[in-house]
Amino acid sequence: MHTLRVTTHADELDTALIHRFLSEQSTWARGIPLATLQRAMEHSLCFGGFLGASQVAFARVISDYATFANLVDVFVLPEHRGHGHSKVLMQHVVAHPRLQGLRRFTLATGDAHGLYAGFGFTAPLKPQSLMERYFPSIYADGPAAC
Template sequence: MANDLVFSSEESAMDVDRVHRWLSEESYWARGRTREAHDAAMAGSRNYGVFDGDGGPQLGYARAITDGATFAWIADVFVAPEARGRGVGSRIMQGIIDDLEPLGLKRTALFTEDAHSLYEKFGFQRLTDPESWMLRWGRGYEPSRE
């Protein structure tokens, strides 16, 4: 049930070891991420978690990279496999929206290969002007095109 899910934006609440393990071992986008890179990413972001009740284990994680005034990028959204189907993704996204909305940001963006329907529930839309967006890959990060 969703009512036993607790959202937090408190940095001290995050289970950093668990989150790093999820992302570096189980995600398709951050597989192999070093602990140093993970710690730096968290340090430069607003971090969010969903927990199994008060004091329970962390079930989900996401972060937002933002200037706090005009733009945010939501990244590293992950739900523990054993918690999928419990509404963790929806709870974390609602918490993020509630946290960012008062900032009055012009744009909030994210990238997903498989969770479009989740994000659409929170007002995210597929790009209407993809020709305006550009991307520069860092050295060694360009995806293979098969």
């Protein structure tokens, strides 16, 4: 088994692969326009997971690098799941020097609670204090739908 190599160097990331997965296979960003993804990546700390020269995993963190971070767009390509790659990717995310000392680090997941619990993530202490504006079909309906 090959060890996953994780990098945050933007020039190494396979944007076409990331876009293809998010826009066609993810449940949370289906239909995301390439330009929107590119803008999101430019303003985030992105992690790419590689086996050899091929990217097989991705995670993106939105942060002010002082008080808050939000983990989004985490995936391992389906054919590479079950080999511990998500754990290696998460080890790199939580250990990244720019993400230390944060007061709050959040994420949303529908099915990977066990993975994230292993890295200290829990249900919100006060869920009644959390609010959001959420437009799940924005990529299909367009920004005017907001």
